[in-house]
Amino acid sequence: MVTVNRTALLCTAGGAMLVVALAGIPNPQAYATGDDREKRSAAVLQELVPSPDNPGCAAAVGKRGDVVWEAGRGKADMAAGRSITPTTVFDIASNSKQFTADAILLLSGRDRLALKDPVSNFFDNAPDWTRRVTLADLMHHTSGIPDYEDLLHAKGVKLTDPAGQQDAIEAILASQPEHPPGRRFAYSNSNYILLAHVVEKVTGKPFATFIQQEFFTPLQLRMTLSPAADVPGKAKSYDEKDGSFTPNSSPWKQYGDGSVQTTPGELVRWADNYRTGRIGGTQLLAGVTEGAVSTGDTLRARGIEEGRYGAGILLLPDKSLVHRGDWEGFHSTFKVSPDRNTAVTVVCNVESPDNFRAANQLLDIWTK
8 A cells, every 4th residue: 555645735714725734644554464455456446447548536445544545547637647646636526415414413412403493594584495394304305405406507507607605595595395395305415505504604604614623624634625626636527428538627616515625545534433423422423324314216326225315425224324426527436334444435537437336346345
């Protein structure tokens, strides 16, 4: 395993970036000798990214908070010829939702809000339907609220047009739930846009500042929430058609549903909080899966088997945790083993044949 010196991109309240040096991740001796897992893991990545000259993927495996294997393959920036390495930053898209949900759980544990609170409590002049939708409905995608992406598209706003957080909120509040709240699971990014607003309303802080102070900084994670930003070391994302690659980017600047920028190694380090409860304690850990709702077969098209959706994370029948993220050419899969000792992340800057399958293969390699 390659050990690297890590730096942390910390977003201040004013939005400025600070670079903080972190300690290198140690190479655990348990994996240093007589072990073919690194070779088998490299083979998984090579199968996922056949050509190192095209956009590709990075992957990492964590054991109880230590990165035991990480690698990258392919190009982070085709024009510049920059290769993907373990330090390449990616937009993890909807894998950001777990931080939003955990922020709500953290505030609930501090009695700043309750999951049964109606959404109307946190908006001025809120429409009537917000009185029937709870924070728990938002967290578990049972609100019935349509996705803001569809709502903005219906208004003629394209992905290439500027659109911010307030544009999304206004479109959501002007809509109507498509089915009664609490009835069934229907994945909608709108839910997490509203949850981010709730965090800001309750704390009086920008959402990025709150999760930086409460999660990223205490755990010394090289992460930042920065929508539509060109973060240093970040990969460019691409669309592929007939073997040709076109850069893909959007000026949309929503958050809560996505926009966390990081490396796969940092995400598997974060995963250890699901074992230790270092942030949030036992109450947060319980809240991650309490009240989780069945997804039926609604996520099967994304390669995710039937499970129960908890706090920004899916609980599978074998008790493992998993989530996927897809946005403007970035694709990520995050998975934590049933015993919470092992975590894997696979992130790509182009749509890959099956990064979800690759994540499962890596988890098998490092847990058996």
